Amino acid sequence: MMDMSSWMFIFVMSIGCGIACMIIAYNKGYRGNQIFGWLAAGLFFSIFGLIAVILTSHGSEASHAVRSSAACRHCGAPLPVEAARCINCGANTSPAS
Ligand SMILES: [Zn+2]
Numbered sequence: 256m257m258d259m260s261s262w263m264f265i266f267v268m269s270i271g272c273g274i275a276c277m278i279i280a281y282n283k284g285y286r287g288n289q290i291f292g293w294l295a296a297g298l299f300f301s302i303f304g305l306i307a308v309i310l311t312s313h314g315s316e317a318s319h320a321v322r323s324s325a326a327c328r329h330c331g332a333p334l335p336v337e338a339a340r341c342i343n344c345g346a347n348t349s350p351a352s
């Protein structure tokens with residue numbers, strides 16, 4: 256039987272990995288429910304969820320960067336032409352009329 260400190264260690268590890276997964280997923284361009292999906296992955300799979308989020312690449316991040324032909328007027332980040340908002344700073348990127 257495991258003692259209390261072992262359970263505490265697993266608990267803290269799970270929370271830590273969940274939060275780390277969330278932050279990494281956010282930096283990779285995941286938003287909304289996807290962020291909570293990665294949080295759950297970190298909570299349930301601990302270090303394995305963390306490895307998964309590190310190894311994964313968000314679809315829009317890589318593919319759109321190549322096709323991007325616009326840059327954010329606010330922060331200069333490359334953007335897909337169809338983006339209504341900056342993926343980096345969230346600024347409205349529709350052309351000024
Ligand atoms: Zn921006």
